[in-house]
Amino acid sequence: MESLCIIVPIFNEEEAIPEFPQAFSSYFQSSALNPTVLLVNDGSKDSSLQRIKELCASNDRFQYISLEKNSGLSAAIKAGFDVATSSYVGYIDADLQTVPNDFLKLEPFLNEFDLVLGDRSASRKDSFVKNLSSRIANNFRDFMLNDGVNDSGCPLKILKRDLAVSLPFFKGMHRFIPALVLIYGGKVKQVPVSHFPRMTGKSKFNLWNRLLSPLQDTFAVWWMSKRKISYKVAESNLPTDAKVKQ
Structure with a gap:
């Protein structure tokens, strides 16, 4: 049976964690993928880790790992992908501005696509500055990479686990998962999804990590796209059960 592990990176989100069981309840009941949730504590300085442990002790749908120190969002996502053993891996932010039930909108496309992600464009409930910086970064990314994705940073994604662990990871990589795929x-x-105002905690983003840093990272991904090695084996005398990775 196909399965799904949803990665939730957590850095100082102590207020949000008690909301998770109710937030995920409807999705757990409706999903065809027998989902579990992996909470990745990214070196939180508040009581997040204690609340994570309490939640995991009371609900076996939730598991956790805790990183030695704060390593950043991309590292937390990568750690989750690496330890997951499911057929698919998902991702959602701890602030729940996107909702777990919208994973149901992504599931029908998993047989045909390697990555299915949400698109918040029509329903974003962020500040003017946050919306503007995201729009600029998305437009520049699409111009450079031609990935055709409206909302690359949407924190609602499902992708094949084997593909997820093969992607190159670097700081800020989470913004470029569609382009790298x-x-x-x-x-x-892309599938339209709902978006809601942040109800708990504080945003970890500012002008630098929402706009200037992503613009720099776009050049790095563009360079990778031009330098990627690609080949196909024409013939071989290897045993038929041997697999050649390409």
């Missing part, structure tokens, strides 16, 4: 020959599908 396309570079590696995968197929990507």
